[in-house]
Amino acid sequence: MTLLEGRDLAAGIRAEAAELAAGGPPPVLAAVVATDDPATAWYLGSIAKAAASVGIAFREERLPDGDNDAVLARLDALSRDPAVDAIICMTPLPAGLSLAEAGEHIAPEKDVDGASPTSLGRLAAGRPAFAPATAQAVVELLHHSGTALSGARAVIVGRSTVVGKPLAMLLLRDDATVTVCHSRTRDLAGETSRADILVAAAGSAHLIGSGHVKPGAVVIDVGTNETASGEMVGDVDTAAVEAVASAVTPVPGGVGPVTTAVLLRNVVTAAASTP
């Protein structure tokens, strides 16, 4: 059993981004934040730190919680601002504002976390677009681990707009046969235990146990769930699955660091393609 750690891959992607960024003025990433959520603050801090290490200028655009129009107006303004190369919109958003609706106000060429429906549609249509960094990170980890995707049976648990659906599009592009399961799936273990590649992105702590995994499968855990004791655990019961799978990503230290690195590489790419 291989533990598919993300740190080395993430370091490689960050180095690639830093090299790309080195030639010109620092790429500028703006993050729109309308929440006091501590998990968001922690994530923002880690992005800011990683951005600095790669040579990206990070701007936090803080807005009052509860003011949806202010969020949309700020996204519009940043989309027009020639000094800004890349935009991310942090969640949770104020009540009544979905990330997809907010994403409509992010210019696709600056949409480095694939929040815009236009980005998602372009991805699905095989047109150039930024994928959500988490979905892209899953694919990068699979490529990095040497997992064959063409003709493989991939099962995704979770149909979210930020992970499940764009990941389905990415895996189809790589010629996998793709199944998307979710809370209404009747026989979840029956579906997942057919998977050569199993991606858990349901947001449900330890949903996936040994009975869900085909012997030899590659298991990617996108979940980040906080337990009552404050511990962060994935959607996969890694200890149980290790005996069955050929490879599993840990949580933390698997998909997470790769996601941040992919996001930064997207920022540098966005800056490089600005006229």
Place this chain on the structure above:
Amino acid sequence: MTLLEGRDLAAGIRAEAAELAAGGPPPVLAAVVATDDPATAWYLGSIAKAAASVGIAFREERLPDGDNDAVLARLDALSRDPAVDAIICMTPLPAGLSLAEAGEHIAPEKDVDGASPTSLGRLAAGRPAFAPATAQAVVELLHHSGTALSGARAVIVGRSTVVGKPLAMLLLRDDATVTVCHSRTRDLAGETSRADILVAAAGSAHLIGSGHVKPGAVVIDVGTNETASGEMVGDVDTAAVEAVASAVTPVPGGVGPVTTAVLLRNVVTAAASTP
């Protein structure tokens, strides 16, 4: 075994559209055509006739084959033209121009056949959008036949941008567990014979035989393939599958008429939502 014919459903949808259209000025549908393909000419004729029966004004916008820029410029102009409510772009397009690229030039609010990547992304993100009429027609046929979708296992054969992928998004929205198969799928019969709902949209004559179908499954045939003798046949070998399935759509007379009706209803809806 039920033969799921589309004509009655199509008539109902057209009547709905005609009623909606009756109040105001005729909705205007513009079709951009840059091909002399006889199948396209036939389809255009049938749309024009059906449009007239519903009270829609149909405008054919013919362009020389081989001039991609002219196609894109015309789509841009029609998107801006307040006299035009709805736009479709006929295929085949000139070499080097994909429908997705052309679709980028159709305003989403006029994109009644869901050709724009923005429409596809909005569909995937659960935002208001027109789905490609064929994908929507499949869902209408399933609803009309009383097929339960929630928790059902749906298998789609074909991953095209115009049918397979948007249909996957529509069926996920209806709570089905969705698998997308394609030419690289290793064990096609193994995948399809697990399906409660099987949709064939591969563009391969009689690809699906009795060995591909689970007893009692509902089979929807999106294929329209011309045989050497000029006959139109679907992706499903209907005669063989009838003995196994609980319901099958015929070709012609199944998905096709519903697709045209859905398209016309979309035109009327687009006109009704124009300010």
